[in-house]
Amino acid sequence: MSIKKYLTATTLGAVLISSPAFAADIKLSGFLSAGVGKTLDDDTTFSVDPITGATYNNDDILFAPESMVALQAQSTITDQMRATVQVVAKGANDYNANVELAFLSYELTDNLTVNAGRFRLPLYFYSDYLDVGYAYHWIRPPGDVYSIPQSAIDGVNLRHSSYLGNSDVEIETIAWYGASDIPFGEDTTLEVRDDWGIAPTLTWDWLKVRLLHNSLQVGDFGSATYQALAFMADYNDFIWRSEISVLDSGGSETLSWYGSLGYQVGNFTPHITLSNSNPDESDDFNTFDPATFQATGLLDTEANSTTVGVRWDFHPSSALKLEYTTRTDESISTVKATNVATTVENDVSVISVSLDIIF
Amino acid sequence: MKKFLLPSLALCFFLGSSIASYAEQVVIVHPSNTSGISATDIQRLYLAKLKKFSNGSAADAVNQEEGSAIRINFDSTVVGKNEAQMKSYWAKLVFTGKEVPLKQAGSDQEVIDLVSSNPSNIGYIDASNVTDAVKVVHTF
Numbered sequence: 309m310s311i312k313k314y315l316t317a318t319t320l321g322a323v324l325i326s327s328p329a330f331a332a333d334i335k336l337s338g339f340l341s342a343g344v345g346k347t348l349d350d351d352t353t354f355s356v357d358p359i360t361g362a363t364y365n366n367d368d369i370l371f372a373p374e375s376m377v378a379l380q381a382q383s384t385i386t387d388q389m390r391a392t393v394q395v396v397a398k399g400a401n402d403y404n405a406n407v408e409l410a411f412l413s414y415e416l417t418d419n420l421t422v423n424a425g426r427f428r429l430p431l432y433f434y435s436d437y438l439d440v441g442y443a444y445h446w447i448r449p450p451g452d453v454y455s456i457p458q459s460a461i462d463g464v465n466l467r468h469s470s471y472l473g474n475s476d477v478e479i480e481t482i483a484w485y486g487a488s489d490i491p492f493g494e495d496t497t498l499e500v501r502d503d504w505g506i507a508p509t510l511t512w513d514w515l516k517v518r519l520l521h522n523s524l525q526v527g528d529f530g531s532a533t534y535q536a537l538a539f540m541a542d543y544n545d546f547i548w549r550s551e552i553s554v555l556d557s558g559g560s561e562t563l564s565w566y567g568s569l570g571y572q573v574g575n576f577t578p579h580i581t582l583s584n585s586n587p588d589e590s591d592d593f594n595t596f597d598p599a600t601f602q603a604t605g606l607l608d609t610e611a612n613s614t615t616v617g618v619r620w621d622f623h624p625s626s627a628l629k630l631e632y633t634t635r636t637d638e639s640i641s642t643v644k645a646t647n648v649a650t651t652v653e654n655d656v657s658v659i660s661v662s663l664d665i666i667f
Numbered sequence: 668m669k670k671f672l673l674p675s676l677a678l679c680f681f682l683g684s685s686i687a688s689y690a691e692q693v694v695i696v697h698p699s700n701t702s703g704i705s706a707t708d709i710q711r712l713y714l715a716k717l718k719k720f721s722n723g724s725a726a727d728a729v730n731q732e733e734g735s736a737i738r739i740n741f742d743s744t745v746v747g748k749n750e751a752q753m754k755s756y757w758a759k760l761v762f763t764g765k766e767v768p769l770k771q772a773g774s775d776q777e778v779i780d781l782v783s784s785n786p787s788n789i790g791y792i793d794a795s796n797v798t799d800a801v802k803v804v805h806t807f
């Protein structure tokens with residue numbers, strides 16, 4: 309998998325870099341995160357990335373789970389056309405390179421751009437730059453909402469942006485259609501098809517509101533839809549971030565949300581975040597469907613998390629972050645084997661530190 | 668120290684705004700650029716929310732060197748973002764592939780060279796370095 313992706317990246321990179329027509333107008337940039345973390349109690353683990361499966365544990369101080377580096381090349385081909393390639397290597401993947409972005413952009417009008425190729429799924433507010441730790445205040449956005457097994461998809465998207473009339477209200481909309489194969493278990497992949505969505509974002513002064521609708525087909529298991537609402541504010545030195553999401557999959561709904569408040573004091577931004585993920589429990593004990601579980605990767609788990617942390621902008625291109633997260637989840641175990649639901653409560657606390665740089 | 672401070676304060680008071688804006692900085696375009704350019708337009712140009720002048724011709728915003736005093740002042744007074752906020756904002760645009768980073772010049776002279784040689788460029792420099800090769804459209 310990664311060798312093939314690596315070759316694709318290398319080939320694309322070589323094409324971009326060697327072709328004389330592009331030589332004058334290539335912008336190279338990148339970002340990296342060096343992370344470290346450990347859980348605080350015996351026999352506990354804390355998942356930090358649903359795609360790589362990276363977790364912190366109590367036995368070791370681990371550096372690999374959240375460390376990564378990315379390189380990006382952007383080539384302006386004509387005034388209207390541009391190519392973007394981004395290759396991401398994560399410690400949790402043994403730094404094998406994965407192509408996260410590889411698309412051509414064409415400006416149809418001043419307000420409308422079409423992009424074709426591989427792009428990050430713009431599901432939630434942070435989804436299309438989830439790897440760019442420098443661009444947000446946490447080490448990672450709340451896992452109760454952001455446990456999405458999918459990062460990039462192959463397809464097309466349209467981006468539109470304009471101001472409403474003569475006002476200062478900006479509306480940006482992205483709509484997409486595509487497909488992806490998600491690694492699932494050891495040797496299987498889930499085929500995600502007919503993945504389409506639309507997400508308008510309204511920005512006015514210090515307020516931002518984003519809506520999302522996404523619909524997809526998962527292999528033979530059926531369809532799923534995501535609907536989400538984000539409400540963000542940057543008011544003086546306060547920052548507020550919140551999202552709520554409903555995943556409807558095989559007749560079962562999962563509601564998840566977070567709210568985060570931060571306050572900038574000079575170069576420091578202390579913050580606190582609460583988050584929750586809750587499958588509808590009214591019927592799942594009786595109608596738990598292993599196929600749905602396999603299709604969505606969702607375990608019927610209610611979880612609550614609290615994170616307190618601080619971001620220190622010690623340099624214009626670098627931020628150091630320290631976070632403490634405590635999470636309680638009630639997972640229903642043994643349901644698959646016996647069809648008898650047993651609720652188990654797990655508590656985990658984790659300390660993590662990250663250095664995020666852009667270049 | 669106190670003896671020095673008091674007369675200085677008095678002097679500031681009497682000379683008023685001319686002292687306060689001792690280091691005036693300006694936004695410049697090519698002399699042939701006759702577009703109306705508002706403060707909001709300039710802000711949007713540097714946030715990549717606007718790509719054209721009001722006359723419909725292409726606009727390319729030119730930045731000064733990262734960390735330079737003039738860029739920090741421009742970002743905070745004209746764009747309305749501090750250094751870290753501006754970096755985060757652009758990191759999001761660049762690493763989603765939506766925009767390429769703005770052109771960057773190393774000095775006022777380099778900004779003047781870029782602006783005077785290309786009518787689509789717009790830049791900002793210290794007012795004391797303005798020459799006939801460029802036109803001032805905004806003061807901050």
